[in-house]
Amino acid sequence: xxxxxxxxxxxxxxxxxxxxxxxxxSLAKLMWLVLTPAPKIGTFTSSDAGNLITPxxxxxxxxxxxxQHIFGEVKxxxxxAPVTKQTTTKKAVVAPTKLNLKLHGIVAYKSKEGFALISAxxxxxxxxxxxxxxxxxxxxxxxxPEKVVLDNRGKTEELLLPVxxxxxxxxxxxxxxxxxxxxxxxxxxxxPIAAPNSTPPDLTQLRQDIITNPTKLMDIVRPxxxxxxxxxxxxxxxxxxxRKMFNQLNxxxxxxxxxxxxxxxxxQNKGAMVLNELSQASSISVKVKRGxxxxxxxxxx
Numbered sequence: 001x002x003x004x005x006x007x008x009x010x011x012x013x014x015x016x017x018x019x020x021x022x023x024x025x026s027l028a029k030l031m032w033l034v035l036t037p038a039p040k041i042g043t044f045t046s047s048d049a050g051n052l053i054t055p056x057x058x059x060x061x062x063x064x065x066x067x068q069h070i071f072g073e074v075k076x077x078x079x080x081a082p083v084t085k086q087t088t089t090k091k092a093v094v095a096p097t098k099l100n101l102k103l104h105g106i107v108a109y110k111s112k113e114g115f116a117l118i119s120a121x122x123x124x125x126x127x128x129x130x131x132x133x134x135x136x137x138x139x140x141x142x143x144x145p146e147k148v149v150l151d152n153r154g155k156t157e158e159l160l161l162p163v164x165x166x167x168x169x170x171x172x173x174x175x176x177x178x179x180x181x182x183x184x185x186x187x188x189x190x191x192p193i194a195a196p197n198s199t200p201p202d203l204t205q206l207r208q209d210i211i212t213n214p215t216k217l218m219d220i221v222r223p224x225x226x227x228x229x230x231x232x233x234x235x236x237x238x239x240x241x242x243r244k245m246f247n248q249l250n251x252x253x254x255x256x257x258x259x260x261x262x263x264x265x266x267x268q269n270k271g272a273m274v275l276n277e278l279s280q281a282s283s284i285s286v287k288v289k290r291g292x293x294x295x296x297x298x299x300x301x
Contacts, residue, residue, distance in 0.1 A: 104117040107276045127268075233265075234289065235265060256290075
């Protein structure tokens with residue numbers, strides 16, 4: 001009992017000692033924090049960037065070993081590009097047309113452009129140029145001295161010039177056979193160069209206009225076949241819309257043109273030959289039958 005009492009009396013003193021020691025330690029730490037100066041924080045400069053440790057790139061040892069070609073190098077041969085064979089397309093065979101068309105004449109020029117006299121279904125002759133429509137679905141594709149190439153609804157066909165014995169003769173044959181109704185061949189009279197009280201026409205420009213567009217000839221003269229005793233003897237002419245030009249050329253209504261620059265018009269198909277002659281000649285000499293007389297009309301281009 002007495003021992004327990006002694007222990008209780010000594011315990012407060014021991015605890016007090018521990019508290020004094022802990023308090024002293026805390027005061028010492030506080031004094032250290034107060035009296036010790038704070039460390040200086042330096043600013044980061046660009047010169048310090050070099051001192052930074054950059055991460056080292058990983059070396060690909062597998063690629064290095066492969067590049068040494070320890071087991072030999074495999075050489076790949078270049079593969080040549082496949083050669084494409086050029087196929088030559090064969091020209092399609094142009095078949096003669098079965099259309100009811102007749103080619104009466106062709107006027108072809110050095111520029112490879114010309115005109116063709118074509119009649120459809122035994123109708124009147126008309127002048128057609130390249131690209132013009134003859135009838136529905138049929139146009140002129142090309143014109144050559146001996147044929148006309150047609151586009152018949154997408155099919156290429158050709159219209160050939162008929163072989164005529166009369167047209168195979170020399171185109172400069174002279175008229176040695178007297179005209180029907182005349183007993184003897186008389187020398188034709190020569191018409192004056194210009195008609196009285198008229199201004200000579202510009203034939204150079206007129207010829208160029210007719211070569212460019214032969215239909216303009218129809219504005220001056222309107223030809224029709226002249227038949228005597230069942231025989232074709234030439235073209236009977238009448239004035240067209242340009243009556244003044246008709247008179248300036250010394251023509252008269254109902255004149256019958258029988259010859260142009262030596263080409264005897266004894267066949268209707270020779271009309272194209274006359275146009276072709278006019279495109280190349282430097283002058284024109286027209287023989288006409290006027291009533292019972294034959295007259296020569298000369299003009300220079």
